[in-house]
Amino acid sequence: MKYWRVPLDSEDVQVIRGTVCILKDRCKGCGYCIEYCPRKNLEFSKEFNAKGYHPPAVKNEDCLNCHYCELLCPEFAIFTVEAPI
Amino acid sequence: MKNRPEIQPTHPLEDLVRMDRIPHIWCSGCGTGSIFSSCLTAIKQTGIPYNKFSMVSGIGCSGRGAGYINIDSFHTTHGRAIPFATGIKMAKPELNVIVFSGDGDLFAIGGNHFIHAARRNMDITVICVNNLTYGMTGGQVAATTPHRAKSSTTTAGNPETPFNLPLLAYASGATYVARWTMLHARDLADSIEEAIRHKGFSFIEALSPCPVNFGRRNKEKSLDTLKKYYEKTIIRNGANPAEADIDFNKGVILGKFLQISKPTHDEMYKKMYGQSKPNEELKTS
Amino acid sequence: MKPQILTGTHFINGDEACAEGAIAAGCRFFGGYPITPATEVAEHISVRLPHVGGVFIQMEDEIAAMTSILGAAWTGIKTMTATxxxxxxxxxxxxGLAIVTETPCVVVNVQRGGPSTGLPTHGAQADMMQVRWGSHGDYEIIALAPSSPQEMFDLTIIAFNLSETYRTPVFIMSDEIVGHMSEKVVIPEASKIKTLSRPKxxxxxxxxxxxxxxxxxVAPMPAIGDGYNVHVTGLxxxxxxxxxxxVDTQKEMMHRLLGKIRNNLDDIIMTEEYLLDDAEFVIVSYGVSARTSYTAVEEARAMGIKAGLLRLITVWPFPDDKIRELAKRVKGFVTVEINMGQIAREVExxxxxxxxxxxxxxxxxxIPPDDVLKILKEAF
Incomplete structure (x- = not known):
């Protein structure tokens, strides 16, 4: 991340990282999580799931464990957990 | 891929979902599942034991909500979720009764029940999934369909004016009134939690896309609807509900319109009828 | 705190007796809506329920009244409405929802003349087929017909017991005449009143x-909060x-719903016979019409016609076998009822x-006894 001025405590602050878990066969491909991930961390995968939809896939492991995809997903198909540091 | 757990843990809401009934019936791009998820999150956030909750639904797409939540839940007849919930609440006031239903169910066929439960300040939480149409029957005009919007029974556009739901709730006597969209999932969950804790009739309108039966006829894909929710809404807590009509051209107001403290129906009934009064002699005694 | 059961001899009307019967049976929730000639049930029970720890609410319409008693019933208590x-x-x-979700409750219909607004202040017995077939779909119901204020008390208790036993709505098909008639009503001691509750x-x-x-x-029924996480649906x-x-689920469910009534007819059906042993002509009647039918039987006998009375205490399920058995040995039937032929068709x-x-x-x-006599004389 770029700052116009580096915070004084930037060395001490530990940013929580998250891991995205995708239960891909539950997905109905609405794309909400992909469109509204604040980190733009998700994309449609090329593969089809059992229902014939393209489930999301993690693009660049930049999850901050905000749980927004988890809350927004209508299918209980995606959630985040705190990543081991 | 790094840090990817080999065996995926279960979704955090699974203890509140009847997993043997998943996948649910809601279409791809429907917002009902998101609102349902926010509702379950809110129930979890309260920390109240699950057997102190009951969910009642009417008929329609969102009426199926009661069938997926893993607590004592009731899928009743069309429009009658609120009187059913009223019966539960009066008979067992310690329960937190949530009505999860749609705009057609709550405001057309069930409109009378809604205004009376609000008037009584019945201590229940009513969540209205408002998709602006009758989704399950194929997209007919509803009491909430915007003026001029197309539906399968108003193919040249809706000649009528829709209800302003927060204003209706406010005018009927609701003591907690809020509106969110399914995109405002976190605010919605927090608002539902607040409404569950609120003593009195609480009403939350949650806007939801219906890409299959509303969007298709009005040239709006679900992500287009979400874009409107993102760009054309403004959060104004304490706003005048009279200004809360849904017009995306001028902007749609979200937020908590109202929260006031007033004795609930149960409190008043107990206070006035809790024990026999000497002046109420019976003919039979 | 008033006593739950007002043991003693009272002079009250049928509607009030019905409300007292409900209290004695253990009813603790009433959702009502005013309507002549059933209003007195709601008025009386609205005063009585708080005395016994119960709740009364006047809902916004009869749809809501009926729905509220189902919601309350699932909290594990006995509930009633009257209209x-x-x-x-x-x-x-x-x-229909009560039947398919197997929710016990009691519904009182103090019948008046119809159709539509009809004769609000005058009695009739013209809803007897509506109670049987009025909701859509196939089903079996239980309906009782009280003939007096005393029976309004007694049958209300039986209605609750049947409702709790069979997890089904039970109907009390009264009428304006019995509802508004004041008579002696004896309320027994609490220990003499048999009440049943649904098994858990x-x-x-x-x-x-x-x-x-x-x-x-019949399946045992848990209450909300018992931890069974029930899902109850009208689907x-x-x-x-x-x-x-x-198709298979529909078949299985329907067989269960119909079977629990059809396989227990002996336990449910109640009739009363008067001078039937040597009767050649059977008068079939119920509710207030049975009262005038007693006189008709006596007058017919005085004229040399061997008449007898079969009074239906439960009108539904209908006592098919009883009528068939009588039909083998008698010369004819006359059904006495205040309508243009409803139960008469079943008898036929x-x-x-x-x-x-x-x-x-x-x-x-x-129905004046003379009308019955006239038909007996003309027909036979």
């Missing part, structure tokens, strides 16, 4: 099936209670080829 024709029409939707499930909660029938074909459902839209169906006639009129007053 008359126009309100009964509105309740029909929820009657036992066993593992995770294996629980909401509609798995017990020995008498066709399997034993677990989950909706399944299939079971009596055939033995002739069966109707002594009825369109409503507004009782």
């Amino acid at each position: 008359s024709g126009p309100g009964f029409s509105l309740m029909m939707e929820t009657v 499930p036992t066993g593992r909660k995770d294996k629980f099936k909401l509609y798995k029938p017990g020995p008498n074909g 066709t459902h399997n034993e677990k209670g989950y909706p399944v839209m299939s 169906r079971c009596a055939a080829p033995t002739p069966a006639y109707l002594a009825g009129h369109p409503g507004g007053s009782i």
Whole structure:
């Protein structure tokens, strides 16, 4: 991340990282999580799931464990957990 | 891929979902599942034991909500979720009764029940999934369909004016009134939690896309609807509900319109009828 | 705190007796809506329920009244509503929900003349087919017909017991005349009143099936908060209670719903016989019409016609076998009821080829014994 001025405590602050878990066969491909991930961390995968939809896939492991995809997903198909540091 | 757990843990809401009934019936791009998820999150956030909750639904797409939540839940007849919930609440006031239903169910066929439960300040939480149409029957005009919007029974556009739901709730006597969209999932969950804790009739309108039966006829894909929710809404807590009509051209107001403290129906009934009064002699005694 | 049961001798009307019967049976929730001639049930019970720890609410219409008693019933208590024709029409939707979700409750219909607004202040017995078939779909119901204020008390208690035993709505088909008639009503001591309550499930909660029938074909019923996490739906459902839209599930569910009544007819059906042993002509009647029928039987006998009375205490399920059995040895039937032929058709169906006639009129007053005698003389 770029700052116009580096915070004084930037060395001490530990940013929580998250891991995205995708239960891909539950997905109905609405794309909400992909469109509204604040980190733009998700994309449609090329593969089809059992229902014939393209489930999301993690693009660049930049999850901050905000749980927004988890809350927004209508299918209980995606959630985040705190990543081991 | 790094840090990817080999065996995926279960979704955090699974203890509140009847997993043997998943996948649910809601279409791809429907917002009902998101609102349902926010509702379950809110129930979890309260920390109240699950057997102190009951969910009642009417008929329609969102009426199926009661069938997926893993607590004592009731899928009743069309429009009658609120009187059913009223019966539960009066008979067992310690329960937190949530009505999860749609705009057609709550405001057309069930409109009378809604205004009376609000008037009584019945201590229940009513969540209205408002998709602006009758989704399950194929997209007919509803009491909430915007003026001029197309539906399968108003193919040249809706000649009528829709209800302003927060204003209706406010005018009927609701003591907690809020509106969110399914995109405002976190605010919605927090608002539902607040409404569950609120003593009195609480009403939350949650806007939801219906890409299959509303969007298709009005040239709006679900992500287009979400874009409107993102760009054309403004959060104004304490706003005048009279200004809360849904017009995306001028902007749609979200937020908590109202929260006031007033004795609930149960409190008043107990206070006035809790024990026999000497002046109420019976003919039979 | 007033006593729950007002033991003693009272001079009260049928509607009030019905309300007292409900209290004595253990009813603790009443959702009502005013309607002539059933209003007195709501008025009386609204005063009485708080005395016994119960709750009364006057809802916004009869649909809501009927729906509220179902919600309350699932909290584990006994519930009731009371209405008359126009309100009964509105309740029909929820009657179906009560049947399919197997929710016990008692519905009182103090009948008045119809159709539509009809004769609000005059009695009739013209909702007898509506109670049987008024809600859509196939089903069996239980309906009782009290003939006096005393029976309004007694049968209300029996209605609750049947409702709790069979997990089904039970109807009290009274009428304006019995409802508004004041007579002596004896309320027995509490220990002499037999009340039944729905059995609660036992066993593992995770294996629980909401509609798995017990020995008498009826499933035990948990209450909200018991931890069984029930799902109750008006959709066709399997034993677990989950909706399944299939021919097989529909068949299984319907057989269970119909079977629990049809396989227990001996336990449910109540009739009363008067001078039937040597009768050649049988008068079939119920409710207030049975009262004038006693006189008709006596006058017929005085004229040398061997008449007897079969009084239906439960009108539904209909005592088919009883009528068939009588039809083998008698010369004819006359059904006495305040309508233009409802139960008369049932009698005719079971009596055939033995002739069966109707002594009825369109409503507004009782059937005079002379009308019955006239038909007896003309027909036979």
